[in-house]
Amino acid sequence: MILTVTMNPSIDIAYQMKNFSLDQVNRAEETHKTPGGKGLNVTRVLYATGEEVTATGLTGGKNGEFLQEQLNKAGIDSSFYKIKGDTRNCIAILHEGKQTEILEQGPIISKKEFQGFTHFFQKKVKKYDAVVFSGSLPGGIPDTCYADLITIASKENIPVILDCSGSALKKALEARPTAIKPNIDELKDLLHQEIAKDPKVLKEVLSSDMFTGIPWIIISLGADGCFAKHDDHYYHVHIPKIEVVSPVGSGDSTVAGIASGIVNGLSDEELLKHANTLGMLNAQEKETGTVNMNHYDDLYRQITITKV
Numbered sequence: 001m002i003l004t005v006t007m008n009p010s011i012d013i014a015y016q017m018k019n020f021s022l023d024q025v026n027r028a029e030e031t032h033k034t035p036g037g038k039g040l041n042v043t044r045v046l047y048a049t050g051e052e053v054t055a056t057g058l059t060g061g062k063n064g065e066f067l068q069e070q071l072n073k074a075g076i077d078s079s080f081y082k083i084k085g086d087t088r089n090c091i092a093i094l095h096e097g098k099q100t101e102i103l104e105q106g107p108i109i110s111k112k113e114f115q116g117f118t119h120f121f122q123k124k125v126k127k128y129d130a131v132v133f134s135g136s137l138p139g140g141i142p143d144t145c146y147a148d149l150i151t152i153a154s155k156e157n158i159p160v161i162l163d164c165s166g167s168a169l170k171k172a173l174e175a176r177p178t179a180i181k182p183n184i185d186e187l188k189d190l191l192h193q194e195i196a197k198d199p200k201v202l203k204e205v206l207s208s209d210m211f212t213g214i215p216w217i218i219i220s221l222g223a224d225g226c227f228a229k230h231d232d233h234y235y236h237v238h239i240p241k242i243e244v245v246s247p248v249g250s251g252d253s254t255v256a257g258i259a260s261g262i263v264n265g266l267s268d269e270e271l272l273k274h275a276n277t278l279g280m281l282n283a284q285e286k287e288t289g290t291v292n293m294n295h296y297d298d299l300y301r302q303i304t305i306t307k308v
Contacts, residue, residue, distance in 0.1 A: 002046055002259050003128040005121070006039030006057035007145065008106045008138040009067060010090040012288060020095035032287060035067040036090055038135035038163060041252035041289035042259070045278055047076050048291050051260055054079060056124065058117060058138065060107060061086030079124065081117040083107060085138075092248065099248065109140035122152050130159045130178075130263045132255060136168075143167040150175035161216075161259045163251065165189065179216035179258050183251065187219055199236045199308045202227040206234070218258060218275070220251055225303075226276060230268050233307070237272050240302040242280055249288035254279035273303045 016030035039057060046053040055076060059067055060083040067087055071078045085107020093100040125131060131153050133146050146168050150160045159178040162169070165186040173180070187205070188195050195205055206217050206229045217229045225237040257275030260266075266274060277300045281291035 001052040001054065001128050002130050002132060002263060003125060004039045004043045004046070004053060004055050004057075004132045004134065005149070006037040006043075006055065006135055007133075007141065008088070008136050009035065009037035009040055009057055009059060010088045010104070010106070011063050011066060012036030012090050012092065014092045014094060014287075016286075017093060017095040020093055020098075020100065026093075033066075034287065034289075035070045036288070038252045038255075039132065040067075040071075041249045042132050042134055042163075042256045043071075043076060043078075044074070044289035045253045045256035045282065045291055046260060047074070048293065049256070049260060049278070051256075051263070053077065054128070056080055056121070058083050058107075058109065058113070059087050060084055063087035063089065081113075081120045083109060083113050085109070094246070099246070106138040109138050111140070114141050114145070118148065118152075121149060125153050125158060126156055128158060130161065130259050132161045132163070132259050133172075133177075134163045134252060134255060136164070144171045146172040147175040150177050159262050161255060161262065163255045173210060173214065176213040178214075178262065179218065180214060181218045181220065181251065181255055181258060183220040183222075197221050197224055197227075199227060199234070199306075203229075203234045203308050216258065216262075218254070218272075220254065220279075226254075226272070227308075228268075228272055233268060235268065235272060236306045236308055237276055238304045238306065239276055239280060240299065242284060242299070244283045245286055246288070247283050249290075250279040250283045252289060253282035253291060269305050272305060273300055276303055 014032040015028035043055040055078040059080040064087040088104035088106035091102040161179045162177040219227045225239040228235045257278040261271030
């Protein structure tokens, strides 16, 4: 069983428009409201692939109730820690092949609430085979949050997959998660330097002492696939060209594949192909965190992996 943790979930509201003009009245042709946040995208993909998964994190207010109701309707198991603040909205305006996003900051979490969630997590995590931490942290929570929670899971010998950025990622590296999945821009931000997508350059970068003790490091390269390190082995994953409907959530779908691969003991190449296939499947759908498994085998077969 896999536990996903979303500390700053949202209600994702997507407006589909032919055109979008600033300082004008714009009318949406389609509107979709779904439980959002990177961890919940991971949850939906894991559920779609048949994995046993439970979603947890922080929710509050009417939006929190809506989020819980929608997960229940979808048949997805969840167990959230309740807070006083209202779960945020995140708006995506899809227009002319572009995407404009408006993201609310989210509620401010009190010290008491964070301590309460930490105790809640400590009791809950023991029965799971892996934990996935995804996304940003709401206000009031220290940037050591993921490092602290990873330490709790590690004491129970539970693998941890982490997908975050900025100072939260930097602090979390010290706790040595099992796997991290920054994209190339997040890696540049972490190391404060420009990094080429060249495999030889990436191999040298990932050999840094900063990453010592982290078994899996998977760097998203967009249409160029990904570059991965597992222990002392390095891989360049090449993916086929596909028609992209919406790239939003593809990284989260890849994270779902990484978690699934670790839990099921897949080989390095099987894990990387599985994770990237799920990422591509999401990119072919309108709704975030959605995969059509009917197309899985065809995409999986087109992925090639080069050892570096």
